[in-house]
Amino acid sequence: MLKLDNVTKVYKVGAFGGKVFAAVDGVSFDVQAGEVVSLIGESGSGKSTIGKMILGLASITGGSITVDGVPVKPGKDYYRHVQGVFQDPFSCYNPVFKADRVFRMIKEAYYPQVGEKEWDERVRSTVRDVRLDPDQVLGRYPHQLSGGQLQRLLIARALLLDLKLLVADEITSMLDASTRIDVLNLLAELKERGLGVLYVTHDLSLGNYLAERTVVLRRGTVVEMGVTGKVFGNPLHPYTRQLLSAVPRLHSPWEDAAPMQTCHYHENAASGAMFEAEPGHLVACAQLDACPQ
Amino acid sequence: MSLQVDDLRVYYRTLKGDVKALDGVSFSMEDGEILGLAGESGCGKTTLGKSLIRMDGRMRHIGGTVELDGRELPIGDDRRMNDFRFREVSLIPQYSMSAMNPTRKIGRMVRELLRSRGATLDLDELESRLSLVELPHAVLDRYPIELSGGMKQRMVMVISTLLDPSLLIADEVTSALDVSTQKAVARALIGFRDAGFVKSMIFVTHDLALTSHIADTIMVMYAGKLAEKAPATAIVKKPRHPYTKLLLDSLPEVGVRYTDKRLAGIAGSPPSLLDPPAGCRFRDRCPIAGEECAQEPPMAEIEPNHFVACWKA
Ligand SMILES: Nc1ncnc2c1ncn2[C@@H]1O[C@H](COP(=O)(O)OP(=O)(O)OP(=O)(O)O)[C@@H](O)[C@H]1O
Ligand SMILES: Nc1ncnc2c1ncn2[C@@H]1O[C@H](COP(=O)(O)OP(=O)(O)OP(=O)(O)O)[C@@H](O)[C@H]1O
Numbered sequence: 348m349l350k351l352d353n354v355t356k357v358y359k360v361g362a363f364g365g366k367v368f369a370a371v372d373g374v375s376f377d378v379q380a381g382e383v384v385s386l387i388g389e390s391g392s393g394k395s396t397i398g399k400m401i402l403g404l405a406s407i408t409g410g411s412i413t414v415d416g417v418p419v420k421p422g423k424d425y426y427r428h429v430q431g432v433f434q435d436p437f438s439c440y441n442p443v444f445k446a447d448r449v450f451r452m453i454k455e456a457y458y459p460q461v462g463e464k465e466w467d468e469r470v471r472s473t474v475r476d477v478r479l480d481p482d483q484v485l486g487r488y489p490h491q492l493s494g495g496q497l498q499r500l501l502i503a504r505a506l507l508l509d510l511k512l513l514v515a516d517e518i519t520s521m522l523d524a525s526t527r528i529d530v531l532n533l534l535a536e537l538k539e540r541g542l543g544v545l546y547v548t549h550d551l552s553l554g555n556y557l558a559e560r561t562v563v564l565r566r567g568t569v570v571e572m573g574v575t576g577k578v579f580g581n582p583l584h585p586y587t588r589q590l591l592s593a594v595p596r597l598h599s600p601w602e603d604a605a606p607m608q609t610c611h612y613h614e615n616a617a618s619g620a621m622f623e624a625e626p627g628h629l630v631a632c633a634q635l636d637a638c639p640q
Numbered sequence: 641m642s643l644q645v646d647d648l649r650v651y652y653r654t655l656k657g658d659v660k661a662l663d664g665v666s667f668s669m670e671d672g673e674i675l676g677l678a679g680e681s682g683c684g685k686t687t688l689g690k691s692l693i694r695m696d697g698r699m700r701h702i703g704g705t706v707e708l709d710g711r712e713l714p715i716g717d718d719r720r721m722n723d724f725r726f727r728e729v730s731l732i733p734q735y736s737m738s739a740m741n742p743t744r745k746i747g748r749m750v751r752e753l754l755r756s757r758g759a760t761l762d763l764d765e766l767e768s769r770l771s772l773v774e775l776p777h778a779v780l781d782r783y784p785i786e787l788s789g790g791m792k793q794r795m796v797m798v799i800s801t802l803l804d805p806s807l808l809i810a811d812e813v814t815s816a817l818d819v820s821t822q823k824a825v826a827r828a829l830i831g832f833r834d835a836g837f838v839k840s841m842i843f844v845t846h847d848l849a850l851t852s853h854i855a856d857t858i859m860v861m862y863a864g865k866l867a868e869k870a871p872a873t874a875i876v877k878k879p880r881h882p883y884t885k886l887l888l889d890s891l892p893e894v895g896v897r898y899t900d901k902r903l904a905g906i907a908g909s910p911p912s913l914l915d916p917p918a919g920c921r922f923r924d925r926c927p928i929a930g931e932e933c934a935q936e937p938p939m940a941e942i943e944p945n946h947f948v949a950c951w952k953a
């Protein structure tokens with residue numbers, strides 16, 4: 348359904364945009380209907396940039412992004428089916444409007460024919476789905492809500508639409524463990540009903556819990572991707588291994604992975620250099636000594 | 641003792657009545673202590689942080705006292721708090737990454753901020769702290785929008801500690817970071833403490849595994865009150881409050897998949913803070929609640945340094 352083909356994003360940085368910087372560099376992957384794909388990778392690796400391009404919030408420098416074969420086309424029809432929930436909820440709300448105004452705007456734009464009462468009930472039940480009490484949160488201004496409450500209102504807003512694809516950028520990061528599991532289970536149910544989800548997360552255990560497939564991004568390129576169990580169970584790229592070793596675990600101290608060694612060839616090569624290490628498991632460079640270059 | 645909080649009550653005024661976001665919270669912190677603060681979303685963690693530094697217009701200091709390094713903090717007095725902010729107590733707010741002024745390059749912003757506090761910039765010091773959090777010195781010439789979420793977060797961390805405050809409150813500073821950066825930032829925070837940039841620290845987070853790695857003590861809140869406070873290992877290995885236990889149970893270990901084993905959150909939802917019920921606030925959701933729980937359980941020290949507010953702990 349969602350397909351990224353050799354996508355590149357170049358930002359101009361520095362005074363007067365003198366320098367260029369490739370935040371995303373030749374990324375290809377897809378998300379099927381009814382599938383959760385998790386996108387993981389270090390800070391600054393381009394995850395949000397990919398999300399923004401899918402939502403038409405950032406231009407695409409090269410390559411193509413399509414949803415059901417149609418290129419990204421920001422506008423009402425597109426947003427009816429494709430929505431994003433981003434990292435910092437405060438920047439998504441206008442602070443002078445009450446939080447439920449975002450729901451009102453959805454109704455006015457997309458469901459003018461729905462009766463007030465029915466709409467109200469829909470909003471309340473969606474708000475309950477994200478484990479919030481409508482009486483407690485509706486009617487408040489954004490600054491009157493906690494971080495996790497705001498984050499969940501944004502999820503609820505997206506869910507009110509007739510969604511096919513949800514780009515979820517770190518949406519569970521501000522939730523306590525119990526609420527988080529409830530929200531993840533909700534996503535899982537929606538997925539079973541056909542929703543495609545691009546789930547950007549840094550919490551590998553959550554990605555593992557929910558996602559069918561995992562894409563590991565580093566410095567704008569994909570270093571490893573495939574079936575989640577294979578990528579996590581048999582991580583081949585040194586970067587993936589490093590990430591896994593940094594996961595904090597409750598009952599054991601942090602492992603200290605050996606400093607990551609990089610393959611000079613693939614460090615510089617385009618991501619076209621991926622090869623299939625086993626069925627359903629692609630890696631940019633399996634082992635330094637085994638590098639075909 | 642670095643921080644002493646006694647029966648702190650802070651409410652938000654709203655049209656529907658007072659939201660009792662902090663309703664009688666008492667704890668203390670030693671010099672050099674890192675206190676991890678966890679709890680249900682909306683239970684009052686950010687409110688606690690804000691109360692110690694800047695109350696917004698709708699917050700009311702209903703009662704209780706806060707003492708830092710032996711001096712009482714005038715938390716209800718916005719103007720008098722100015723002497724303490726940034727120098728004595730500093731806060732890295734939740735979502736601080738969106739709070740940076742978008743029209744200023746970061747270097748200029750830092751300079752202006754320091755000037756407004758009557759301090760000058762020590763560029764060498766700034767650079768060494770940037771490298772401690774693995775940020776290139778070039779970020780100073782960038783605009784906030786040009787940094788990723790994680791980079792901004794680390795920048796804010798450096799800025800907030802430039803004047804070596806006694807107490808640092810870090811509100812969800814690692815939530816938006818990938819695991820390796822998270823580890824680096826968590827270690828940098830410990831490094832900041834060890835280097836004496838901050839004396840003690842309250843580390844607010846939802847990530848219990850992460851807190852257990854960096855905090856000396858973990859405090860768990862529920863619906864505006866403290867549920868449990870104990871050394872980090874005790875919370876993780878021998879939690880005594882039913883809420884803490886259930887919270888730990890809802891963590892997926894690496895390896896658990898939705899399709900194999902469906903985890904469940906804690907059934908039910910926390911009580912409204914507008915009109916919280918009498919007695920234990922966890923009662924509706926507590927699997928072992930009994931008659932006595934209609935009375936409010938006091939915080940009791942059941943083992944040295946292990947405090948629990950539960951009749952059955
Ligand atoms: N508007 C912009 N102008 C210039 N550079 C940008 C812009 N937005 C992002 N970048 C740069 O692009 C890179 C990728 O940023 P992005 O926000 O996509 O990272 P991310 O993977 O989401 O990181 P995080 O996990 O920290 O949120 C970063 O190096 C960032 O500095
Ligand atoms: N300005 C305000 N007016 C009214 N109620 C508020 C205000 N700010 C926060 N609240 C309420 O006070 C309670 C505590 O909020 P707080 O932000 O401290 O929660 P939190 O523990 O930090 O949650 P999270 O983990 O989601 O960030 C919440 O129920 C919230 O809705």
Ligand code: SF4
Pocket residue numbers: 881882883920921922923924926927928929930932933937949950951952953
């Ligand atoms: S006091 Fe009672 S209701 Fe509260 S946590 Fe303990 S057993 Fe449960």
Ligand SMILES: [Mg+2]
Pocket residue numbers: 394395396434516788789
């Ligand atoms: Mg991001």
Ligand SMILES: [Mg+2]
Pocket residue numbers: 493494495685686687734811
């Ligand atoms: Mg908070």
